[in-house]
Amino acid sequence: MTRSLVRTTYRLFAIVGAATTATYFGLVFASVPLLQKLTLPRLVQVPMQAVMVLTPIGVAAWWIFKKLRPNYSARTARKGALAFGVFTPVSWGVAFPLSTLSGAALGDWAGIHFFGLVGAFVGVVIMAALLSLVPCAFTLWIARHDDDADQA
Secondary structure, three states, X not given: OHHHHHHHHHHHHHHHHHHHHHHHHHHHHHHHHHHHOOOOXXXXXXXXXXXXHHHHHHHHHHHHHHXXXXXXXXXXXXXXXXXXXXXXXXXXXXXXXXXXHHHXXXXXXXXXXXXXXXXXXXXXXHHHHHHHHHHHHHHHHHHHHHHHHHHO
């Protein structure tokens, strides 16, 4: 039973980590065209930024739902994906400011400033993945026990 729990937790972490990384790349690639057109009026920039942020998160939540579906019921997988979608902006809000610490530490350790950028990037992805994993795992645990109680 313990081996199965570890395997399931690792699989969930791999799924959430991949979704977090894809969301980050989606945000970066989506922001490039907007940054090139800074002359757009504010009335256009705000909705574009909202779409830029929410679209990769929505796609990642859908992907998590599809990946969780073989191991969980549709209802439980949907709850886990929804937890990812809701808590991802919170995890990004915490991970971005803290990433400067990992970037500065790696840059000082390596002695090359480029490694500071790499450390910040990796720090954002790891911190956001860990911070997104906790609500997803907790939601899946609650939902699975709720489904078991409904069946009994």
